Amino acid sequence: MSTAAGRDIRLYGLSKFYGPFKALDDIDLTIAPGEFLTLLGPSGSGKSTLLMALAGFVEPSHGDIFVGGRSITALAPEKRNFGVVFQGYALFPHMSVAENVAYPLKVRGLDRPLIEAKVAEALALVQLDALAKRLPKQLSGGQQQRVALARALVFSPEVLLLDEPMGALDKKLRHDLQIELRQLHRKLGRTFVNVTHDQEEAMAMSDRIAIMRAGRIVQLGAPRDLYDLPETRFVADFLGKSNFIAGRVGETTGGTVLVETADGPIRHAARGRPVKTGDEALLALRPQALRLGPGGDNALPARVETAIFLGTHAELTVRTAGGTPFAINTPIERADALPAEGADVTLSWDRTATVAVAED
Template structure:
């Protein structure tokens, strides 16, 4: 596991904004660009981040998404200033901040732990970063009220943290990160301590805040739903490398690798070989079977390809499908009832295990395991990836 730095007092300074200078009249946040150029971080023989380059536009909500140990948190710590890059540079607008200490970067940061002072009220917690910098009392009161309004906690200014729900405490932490007018807001898995319902509520709050402020947000998570729900763009990271970056819809509909397709949503993978092209359509041999694919085909060294097939694009029925569709006969292996939808795993002789997501209302009764079925999908339903070996 990649070691993380000891944050200590630097973290407190960062959370409160102590040491950063801001103008009083510029609002609670600003939109600034961030440039990460060829950044690497090594710990002895371990490379946590390698050759990372990302351009974040002013006012963008960018999420760094990846599994545990992928390097996303190390990258965020380099942006924050807690970790010094082994190589590369970081810029805010055109200003190089690579070696600037964290308290001089004027970034707001929200961690997974709320880190609220238990003996202080909500208003006092939010006011703290302004108070320790000597901000006039009248300005503190104005900015605290503005921050409370933004996170919809005005009526709770006099409560103590223990009197709040987890979601409300996290909103106080967000307000504290906003109140000193940060140039960029950083979020390190801030919803990890919340239950599923509260996570959904705070996700919507963050999205609303971003739209209202127009500020630059950089968010770290391993939760695909969070990334899809809130982000303008998502950077998928694995093994310290940038796998793919783009809008959520682009990554979901056009993944560039097996890892990207599997990590963002669910996919079945069909490995085969390109045998023919017919205009915009390609014919893929999978053993003795043939699959028609309509869409881009990447450059191939030996003809090997992988087709990614999303489960919601597969139809299931007991009758043979209409002509023009890809088809497979199979047997239902398992059914997961999820309320509005069912997830069905079907074992096929030609393509192995294929996944189907179907609306419960359309299926009626829950299908039984062992039931023989037909599966079908349109030629344009698949994404063609370079041939890869399954992990």
């Protein structure tokens, strides 16, 4: 299967109404040729609707979709040359693996020798050449998944659209297939748009992630940028976990902002949303940025509410005197170093660990 540079995909003001309900709300998005873009968001946020609008199975109520500068908004799905793997990846149960993969080529009226060659190539790509004659029910979940991928790739689509392709698989298999899918993406150089609500999958695979909520893209960026600089409470908590500290902004000296909180002043290195004296601020703080014991730019007394030893690390929840709860994720060498529930501890973190975010 040849690699291709491809064309960009642009969405302008894309909306989808179901009666009065807005499943997609004025989406603007440009997808670069060859990009691996993931749509990530909670259930019902509009991920599948957006993907199906791209595929042509959902007709937008407003807005346009352009590929390489040409509108495809009115183009039928089969004319878009997009490969699609649906949520649940249903294969035709009565057809063999090879017949399943051949199906899109038969529909397109290719002749037999060409179909056979392309099917063999697609099956080799997903490492299923040896199982071509089996029926879907004779395959594992991961193998069925690969057949669905081969079927979506066999006609050399310009774009591959994947809706929770690994949703039905167990964790280990998901992980293996994520790596394979990434390699496949590199090898083919085509545009992949993947839908998931698994944040680890999104982080591991994507060039960029679009975080969706209630039919909108609330933040778009490289996984690392989204993780390091979430703009809102929702994103800070959806992509990884976050603690939140609310307070009022006081003085700023040498890049350090003092934020007055229920537990007294907190030092914050002015990361994230700009804040000025007198503002209400919301600071997000990752559980792994917190330490037990003194040190760091901020230290607060707290009481342990729960403490769980997980082998490589421990997860604790504590509450400060001011009543703020914190989740802590900290490396720990031995289970007996874990503080007891009810113990008084000191919680510390650096001023560079907090990011000011907008309340949703």
